[in-house]
Amino acid sequence: MPPKFTGVDFYNIDGLLNEEERAIRDTVRSWVDDNLIPIIGEAYVAGKFPRQLIPGMAELGLFGANLPEEYGCAGLNNVAYGLIMQELERGDSGVRSFASVQGALVMYPIYAFGSEEQKKEWLPQMASGKVIGCFGLTEPDYGSNPAGMITVAKETKDGWVLNGAKMWITNGSTAQAAIIWAKTGRIDDADSIRGFIVPTDTKGFSAKDQKGKLSLRASDTSELVLQDVHVPKSALLAKSGGLKSPLMCLTAARYGIAWGAVGAAMACYDEAVSYAKQRVMFGKPIGGFQLQQARLADMLTEITKAQLPAAAGTARRHAHRDHEGAAALSAAGPTEGRRQIDAAAGLARQAQ
Numbered sequence: 001m002p003p004k005f006t007g008v009d010f011y012n013i014d015g016l017l018n019e020e021e022r023a024i025r026d027t028v029r030s031w032v033d034d035n036l037i038p039i040i041g042e043a044y045v046a047g048k049f050p051r052q053l054i055p056g057m058a059e060l061g062l063f064g065a066n067l068p069e070e071y072g073c074a075g076l077n078n079v080a081y082g083l084i085m086q087e088l089e090r091g092d093s094g095v096r097s098f099a100s101v102q103g104a105l106v107m108y109p110i111y112a113f114g115s116e117e118q119k120k121e122w123l124p125q126m127a128s129g130k131v132i133g134c135f136g137l138t139e140p141d142y143g144s145n146p147a148g149m150i151t152v153a154k155e156t157k158d159g160w161v162l163n164g165a166k167m168w169i170t171n172g173s174t175a176q177a178a179i180i181w182a183k184t185g186r187i188d189d190a191d192s193i194r195g196f197i198v199p200t201d202t203k204g205f206s207a208k209d210q211k212g213k214l215s216l217r218a219s220d221t222s223e224l225v226l227q228d229v230h231v232p233k234s235a236l237l238a239k240s241g242g243l244k245s246p247l248m249c250l251t252a253a254r255y256g257i258a259w260g261a262v263g264a265a266m267a268c269y270d271e272a273v274s275y276a277k278q279r280v281m282f283g284k285p286i287g288g289f290q291l292q293q294a295r296l297a298d299m300l301t302e303i304t305k306a307q308l309p310a311a312a313g314t315a316r317r318h319a320h321r322d323h324e325g326a327a328a329l330s331a332a333g334p335t336e337g338r339r340q341i342d343a344a345a346g347l348a349r350q351a352q
């Protein structure tokens with residue numbers, strides 16, 4: 001059955017999608033209509049991520065959907081992955097954010113910088129939603145400038161000890177595993193930044209939700225504190241190195257976020273249109289009045305376009321004749337403009 005929501009093809013790209021991409025989009029679209037939209041208002045007001053959505057999202061293969069099937073992921077192409085983010089964000093930005101973090105900021109770094117053992121251990125569990133992850137890069141004093149981070153990881157004979165704090169961490173209090181970025185060398189050496197997989201039940205690790213956000217309310221955002229957190233050597237993402245590594249993750253996430261923005265625009269447009277069709281004012285839907293205004297605006301645009309060359313010619317003539325020409329034109333302009341607006345309004349009244 002086709003989804004209830006028919007979509008808004010802002011960029012005229014629907015025709016470029018292949019059959020599989022359209023099918024994936026429509027499946028997620030229907031899931032959003034049936035499962036997400038009915039509950040999201042309450043979650044938004046409560047300021048809490050609706051965890052009951054996790055099994056359904058996992059079943060559809062939405063976590064790390066563009067990573068390979070051999071690790072339990074859907075192995076989709078990047079367009080299909082983007083369409084998933086678009087449809088999720090049509091339902092709610094916080095839910096899209098949840099999926100972006102799980103896929104692009106947690107599963108992707110394990111896939112890109114982890115060992116084969118780490119991939120086999122973590123990725124299938126994350127794809128199935130059994131393990132939720134978070135990504136700890138930002139710190140209380142280092143957001144736009146993560147190179148300045150002061151979280152450190154000191155190597156010991158059997159592993160690493162992490163100390164520091166992370167701020168604004170999506171899924172922080174939901175997560176069973178955190179990707180923590182820390183400096184392994186001197187505090188001014190951004191090249192020594194490396195990633196670690198830290199189970200959130202490790203002694204010394206704590207997460208506290210940051211309350212009262214004005215947007216992305218249905219997404220959990222937390223502060224993480226790491227106080228003498230001991231992890232084994234196998235926690236290091238061995239192929240990570242320098243700030244480039246977390247920035248690669250952010251690039252992967254931003255790709256999905258860009259698709260998400262299209263979904264949010266679709267939802268806003270659809271909401272505005274349905275409001276205009278339903279809201280009755282003076283005995284008829286407000287859309288009727290809006291349409292008249294749109295007609296009026298169109299007419300004014302046409303009039304202004306036609307008027308511009310003539311006005312420019314007049315200005316040139318005036319400017320050539322005397323220096324006060326431009327002032328004379330601007331004094332005459334509004335009067336002439338007013339006359340044209342009145343004329344257009346009259347036409348619009350006739351059209352009603």
Ligand SMILES: Cc1cc2nc3c(=O)[nH]c(=O)nc-3n(C[C@H](O)[C@H](O)[C@H](O)COP(=O)(O)OP(=O)(O)OC[C@H]3O[C@@H](n4cnc5c(N)ncnc54)[C@H](O)[C@@H]3O)c2cc1C
Pocket residue numbers: 101134135136137138140141142143144145167168169170171216221
């Ligand atoms: C809802 C939410 C979820 C998040 N999730 C995560 C997450 O999962 N993991 C994670 O690691 N981080 C996360 N973040 C953190 C996010 O990445 C940071 O908020 C971001 O990097 C900006 O840092 P900041 O908030 O400290 O702002 P600041 O760096 O303090 O910037 C404040 C303002 O100053 C401007 N500014 C900063 N430096 C300069 C400059 N040099 N020149 C001119 N203007 C400047 C900025 O553009 C901004 O407008 C999240 C944030 C939010 C709000």
